[in-house]
Amino acid sequence: xxxxxxxxxxxxxxxxxxxxxxxxxxxxxxxxxxxxxxxxxxxxxxxxxxxxxxxxxxxxxxxxxxxxxxxxxxxxxxxxxxxxxxxxxxxxxxxxxxxxxxxxxxxxxxxxxxxxxxxxxxxxxxxxxxxxxxxxxxxxxxxxxxxxxxxxxxxxxxxxxxxxxxxxxxxxxxxxxxxxxxxxxxxxxxxxxxxxxxxxxxxxxxxxxxxxxxxxxxxxxxxxxxxxxxxxxxxxxxxxxxxxxxxxxxxxxxxxxxxxxxxxxxxxxxxxxxxxxxxxxxxxxxxxxxx
Numbered sequence: 001x002x003x004x005x006x007x008x009x010x011x012x013x014x015x016x017x018x019x020x021x022x023x024x025x026x027x028x029x030x031x032x033x034x035x036x037x038x039x040x041x042x043x044x045x046x047x048x049x050x051x052x053x054x055x056x057x058x059x060x061x062x063x064x065x066x067x068x069x070x071x072x073x074x075x076x077x078x079x080x081x082x083x084x085x086x087x088x089x090x091x092x093x094x095x096x097x098x099x100x101x102x103x104x105x106x107x108x109x110x111x112x113x114x115x116x117x118x119x120x121x122x123x124x125x126x127x128x129x130x131x132x133x134x135x136x137x138x139x140x141x142x143x144x145x146x147x148x149x150x151x152x153x154x155x156x157x158x159x160x161x162x163x164x165x166x167x168x169x170x171x172x173x174x175x176x177x178x179x180x181x182x183x184x185x186x187x188x189x190x191x192x193x194x195x196x197x198x199x200x201x202x203x204x205x206x207x208x209x210x211x212x213x214x215x216x217x218x219x220x221x222x223x224x225x226x227x228x229x230x231x232x233x234x235x236x237x238x239x240x241x242x243x244x245x246x247x248x249x250x251x252x253x254x255x256x257x258x259x260x261x262x263x264x265x266x267x268x269x270x271x272x273x274x275x276x277x278x279x280x281x282x283x284x285x286x287x288x289x290x291x
Contacts, residue, residue, distance in 0.1 A: 007036025078108025
């Protein structure tokens with residue numbers, strides 16, 4: 001299919017895991033009713049963003065994948081014939097946990113998972129305490145409506161991840177996200193941070209000639225010390241914004257994209273043709289010292 005309707009679910013969360021899951025399901029149904037064919041939920045949508053502190057109790061939020069949440073979402077996907085991209089806290093085995101996104105096809109079948117590769121460790125984002133880095137590599141999922149690549153939040157800052165996923169055949173790059181502003185920050189800092197976040201992802205669209213869909217959460221969390229900035233968006237293969245959500249409201253939006261635009265932009269701006277792959281060996285080094 002060349003024209004595909006993309007559903008974005010930008011929502012706030014509470015401490016009640018089952019309530020968050022049910023809320024997400026209702027919003028998936030809302031997006032489906034608006035004609036969405038592929039629906040993306042935000043990062044770790046079944047809970048508050050718990051990585052603000054290092055607390056062993058939070059490991060109890062994790063679940064197997066496939067598991068209870070994917071089972072519920074598979075039923076919804078089948079009923080409404082939609083693809084669902086669902087970011088979850090995965091318990092792989094005792095003592096090994098991942099930040100993982102499951103992809104469910106429109107017939108309700110579980111297609112597989114992507115485990116977040118780049119794990120941050122910043123104030124109020126202590127993900128290295130919880131998540132083992134992904135070991136499945138980059139993934140492309142061939143769904144009923146499109147071949148899609150999924151990367152997760154901190155992955156979005158790395159052009160290598162976007163490039164590899166695009167080279168594997170992804171027609172659309174999806175980024176489930178949880179990122180926000182410290183409420184102590186000034187507006188200029190907030191604006192600079194959001195613009196950088198959006199710009200780096202739009203650059204992935206341009207460099208690879210694919211649509212990019214980024215879905216963030218909203219709401220105040222961490223005892224009101226963090227405001228998740230929303231701003232979910234869709235960019236076309238030349239980085240043009242087709243949609244941008246607000247910074248403070250829950251929104252369920254459906255945007256139609258045309259994946260044939262990839263061929264148009266890659267033909268007129270042939271970045272992939274002109275790549276010098278023979279010269280890129282240094283990219284595998286941490287840093288290149290002069291000596």
